[in-house]
Amino acid sequence: MTPTPPSQPNPRVSGNPATQSKITLTAKQQREQQKQEKLAQYQRELAKRRRSKVVWWVVGIAGALAVIALVVASIAFTPKPVTYDRGDGDGTGIAGVETFENTANHVEGTVAYPQTPPTGGDHNAAWLNCAVYSEPVPNENAVHSLEHGAVWITYDADAVSDADLDAIRAKLPSSYVILSPFEGLDAPVVMSAWNAQLKLDGTDDERMEEFLTAYWRSQTVPEPNGACAGAVDGPGKQS
Structure with missing residues (x-):
């Protein structure tokens, strides 16, 4: 144990x-x-x-x-957005403004316009959406936008710098304006509205605001208050 x-x-x-x-x-x-x-x-x-x-x-x-x-x-x-009252379509008091008489029919294909850039005439049934473009846009669509009261600002790309373009854009309202380059201009900047045109000496020309005041969203165009969006874009649309 x-x-x-x-x-x-x-x-x-x-x-x-x-x-x-x-x-x-x-x-x-x-x-x-x-x-x-x-x-x-x-x-x-x-x-x-x-x-x-x-x-x-x-x-x-x-x-x-x-x-x-x-x-x-x-x-x-x-910066506050630039605005203008709707123009009365009479800019004859602005030095250098030319006025014309044009038809306003809807057609197919290209159109030979009497003015460069065109200020009216027969045009495509689809308008160009108002915006800033870095490339030339179709005349036939842009003219339809003019018919709705838009202002088309064209410029010589070889004569206008990026800083010049910024200066132009700072003066533009947010709608009913087209800004695009255009080949064959005989002035650095040309402003066109329905049946009216103004050639500017440069981007600091005070007549730019005068033209916009007279023709932006003019009520004397063939189709006042027509849309300037919701249709077709041109090449190089930026905004």
Whole structure:
């Protein structure tokens, strides 16, 4: 029979009451210390979370203020769109304006126009969408747009720089205007409306605004208030 080994004494238990009291007190102190350490750790974690919330609030508010500042700046510094009252179709008082008499029939194919660029005449049944174009556009469609009250501004691409084009665009309303290059012009810039035309010396010619005032959306054209969108685009449409 295998002998039973003697039991090991419990180091936390003492037969001496005074010693046992000290052991018990030490265990309570350790538990209290552990409790305090856990409490301190919890308080540190809580403070950390609070700091994170404050940081995110600060970041969020700063971001919102930045967005508001950008919106305000964009409104403040964006140029206001140019507008003109609808013209009365009479620009005869503008120096250099020529006026003509043209027919207004819808036809197929190309048309030989008496003016360059054309200011009216027979034209395609589909109008050209009013916009800025980087390439020449079909005469027959552009003339139909003139019939609706649009103004067609053509320029000699060899005589007009990018800065000149920006200067022109800054003077234009957002609709009922066509801007495009045109081959064979005898002036740097030529403005055409239905049965009216003006040759300009350059992009800083003050008569540009005068012509737009007289002929933009004129009510004397064959089809006043006709649309200038929703039909056909020419090549090189930009806007």
